[in-house]
Amino acid sequence: MTTSSAPSLGIAIDRLGNAVAGPVIRPGDGDYDEHRRIWNGSIDRSPAVIVRCETTGDVQAAVRFAAEHQLLTAVRGGGHSFPGLSTCDGGIVIDLSLMRQIVVDPDNRTARVEAGALLGDVDRATQPYGLGVPAGIVSHTGVAGLTLGGGLGWQQRKYGLTIDNLLSAQIVTAAGDVTTASADENPELFWGLRGGGGNFGVVTSFRFRLNPIGPEVMAGPVFWPMEDSERVLHFYRDWVADCPDETTTIVFQRRLPDRTTVPRELVGKRVVAIAACYTGPVEAGAEALRPLKAFGSPLLDMCEPKPFLIHQSMFDDSYRHGGWYYVKACDIAELGDEVIGTVVEHGERMSSLLSSVAIWQMGGAVSRVGEDDTAFNGRNAGFAFNISGNTESADGFDDERQWARNYWSALSPHHTGAYVNFLMDEGEDRIRHAYGETKHARLKALKRRYDPANLFRLNQNITPD
Numbered sequence: 001m002t003t004s005s006a007p008s009l010g011i012a013i014d015r016l017g018n019a020v021a022g023p024v025i026r027p028g029d030g031d032y033d034e035h036r037r038i039w040n041g042s043i044d045r046s047p048a049v050i051v052r053c054e055t056t057g058d059v060q061a062a063v064r065f066a067a068e069h070q071l072l073t074a075v076r077g078g079g080h081s082f083p084g085l086s087t088c089d090g091g092i093v094i095d096l097s098l099m100r101q102i103v104v105d106p107d108n109r110t111a112r113v114e115a116g117a118l119l120g121d122v123d124r125a126t127q128p129y130g131l132g133v134p135a136g137i138v139s140h141t142g143v144a145g146l147t148l149g150g151g152l153g154w155q156q157r158k159y160g161l162t163i164d165n166l167l168s169a170q171i172v173t174a175a176g177d178v179t180t181a182s183a184d185e186n187p188e189l190f191w192g193l194r195g196g197g198g199n200f201g202v203v204t205s206f207r208f209r210l211n212p213i214g215p216e217v218m219a220g221p222v223f224w225p226m227e228d229s230e231r232v233l234h235f236y237r238d239w240v241a242d243c244p245d246e247t248t249t250i251v252f253q254r255r256l257p258d259r260t261t262v263p264r265e266l267v268g269k270r271v272v273a274i275a276a277c278y279t280g281p282v283e284a285g286a287e288a289l290r291p292l293k294a295f296g297s298p299l300l301d302m303c304e305p306k307p308f309l310i311h312q313s314m315f316d317d318s319y320r321h322g323g324w325y326y327v328k329a330c331d332i333a334e335l336g337d338e339v340i341g342t343v344v345e346h347g348e349r350m351s352s353l354l355s356s357v358a359i360w361q362m363g364g365a366v367s368r369v370g371e372d373d374t375a376f377n378g379r380n381a382g383f384a385f386n387i388s389g390n391t392e393s394a395d396g397f398d399d400e401r402q403w404a405r406n407y408w409s410a411l412s413p414h415h416t417g418a419y420v421n422f423l424m425d426e427g428e429d430r431i432r433h434a435y436g437e438t439k440h441a442r443l444k445a446l447k448r449r450y451d452p453a454n455l456f457r458l459n460q461n462i463t464p465d
C-alpha cells in the first residue's frame with residue numbers, strides 16, 4: 001500500500017473536509033500536534049490527515065477515502081495501544097474520539113456506547129443506576145480497542161470479560177458499508193470481533209449488557225516491601241486458590257509513586273502489592289478480603305470500602321499520558337515455586353518509578369465461556385502477566401525495556417499464550433501463537449471476507465492470505 005502523491009491528495013483532503021461533519025486536521029494546522037499524539041510518548045508519528053469523525057457517516061466517508069487513495073490507515077478509539085497502532089506516518093487516522101455518546105437503558109440493563117468513549121465515560125454513565133460494564137482498570141483507556149481484544153478488569157471473575165457482555169456492535173467494513181454483528185446477525189463476524197481486534201472494520205458503537213456493581217465496593221491494594229515478595233506470593237497462591245468468583249485480584253510490583261496517599265518516607269520504595277475488588281455487597285467483601293488485609297506486616301493498606309468510580313480511576317496517574325511505555329506479555333498456568341522465584345528475582349531489578357508488573361488472576365466466569373465461543377484465546381489461563389518497562393522520557397528507556405524483556409524471557413519455560421491487547425509490534429508468528437493455529441486460521445478466513453485488501457492492517461494484524 002502506498003500513499004497518494006501530495007498535490008492530488010491535498011485537493012482530495014479539501015473535498016473530504018467538506019463532506020464530513022467533524023474536523024479534518026493536517027500538518028500545519030494549529031491543533032495537529034495535539035491530535036496526532038497518542039498515550040504512549042515513545043511513539044512519534046505524523047499522519048497526512050486526521051479525520052475526527054462525529055457520525056457513522058463520517059467514518060464511512062473516511063474509510064472510502066482511505067481505500068480510494070490507498071492510504072495507510074490507522075483507527076483510533078482511546079489511543080492507548082501500547083505499540084501505537086492507532087496512528088501512522090503519512091497515512092490517515094480515523095479518529096473516533098469525538099463519538100462518545102452513551103445511552104443507558106436501566107430497565108433492560110443495557111447501554112449503547114459510541115466507540116470513542118473512554119472507560120471512565122461508561123462508568124460515570126452507568127454507576128448512578130448501580131450498574132456497570134466489566135472493563136479495564138485505568139479509566140482513560142478506550143472502550144473500543146479494549147473491547148475488541150477481550151477486556152480484562154476488576155469484575156471479570158464474576159461477570160466475564162468485556163466481550164462476554166457485548167450484545168452487538170455496529171461496524172463500517174472496508175467496503176464502507178454499515179453492518180451489525182450480534183449472535184443473530186452476522187454471527188461469524190460477531191465471533192471475530194470478540195477478540196480479533198480492529199481487523200474487520202471500524203466499530204462505531206457497542207451495545208453491552210449491564211450488571212450490578214457498586215456504587216460502593218470493598219476494593220484496593222495492600223502493599224508489602226519487595227523483600228517480603230516470596231512470602232507474600234506463597235500466601236497469595238494459597239489464598240486465591242479458594243477465592244469466590246466475586247473476588248478478582250491483581251499482583252503488582254512497582255516502586256511507590258509520589259502521591260498524597262503515600263507517606264514521604266515510602267516514596268520510591270520497591271513494593272509488592274495485592275489489589276482486589278469484590279463484586280458484591282461491601283460487608284461480604286470485607287469478610288472475603290479479611291485474610292489479605294491480615295497477612296504479614298503491610299507497609300500500606302488501601303483496601304477499604306469506596307465508591308466503585310474512585311476505585312476505577314485509582315491507577316490513572318500511574319499510567320499517565322506521554323510517558324514512554326513498553327510491555328511484554330504472557331499467560332502462565334500457575335504460580336509454581338519456580339515462577340515465584342523468577343518474579344521475586346526480576347521484580348527487585350526494576351529501576352524506573354514508572355515501571356510496573358501486573359499479574360492478573362484469571363479463572364471464574366472468564367473460564368466458563370467456551371474456548372471456541374469467541375476469538376479471544378486463553379480462557380483457561382491461570383494468570384496473565386503484563387511486564388511494563390516504562391520511563392518518563394527517552395532517558396533510561398532502553399535499559400528499562402531490556403529489564404522487561406529479561407523478566408519475560410526468564411518466564412518463557414512457563415508461557416502458555418499471551419493476551420493480544422498486551423502485545424507490542426511483535427510480528428505475525430507471535431500473533432498466531434497468541435490466537436493458536438485453529439483460531440488464527442478461522443480469523444484469516446473472516447479477514448478474507450471482510451477486508452481482503454488488508455486496509456485495516458494497523459492492529460495485531462491477521463493477514464488475509
Ligand SMILES: Cc1cc2nc3c(=O)[nH]c(=O)nc-3n(C[C@H](O)[C@H](O)[C@H](O)COP(=O)(O)OP(=O)(O)OC[C@H]3O[C@@H](n4cnc5c(N)ncnc54)[C@H](O)[C@@H]3O)c2cc1C
Pocket residue numbers: 039074075076077078079080081082084085086096115135136137138141142143144145146147148149150151152153197198199201202203204319421422458459460
Ligand atoms: C494505561 C492502560 C491500561 C490498560 N488497562 C487494561 C485493562 O485493564 N484491561 C485490558 O483488557 N486491557 C488494558 N489495556 C490494554 C488495552 O486494552 C489496549 O491498549 C487497547 O487497545 C486500548 O484501546 P484504545 O481504544 O484506547 O486504543 P487505540 O490505540 O485507540 O486502539 C487500539 C487498537 O484498536 C483499534 N481500534 C480502536 N478503535 C477501534 C474501532 N472503533 N474500531 C476498530 N478498531 C479500533 C486500533 O486500530 C488499534 O489497532 C490497557 C492499556 C493501557 C495503555
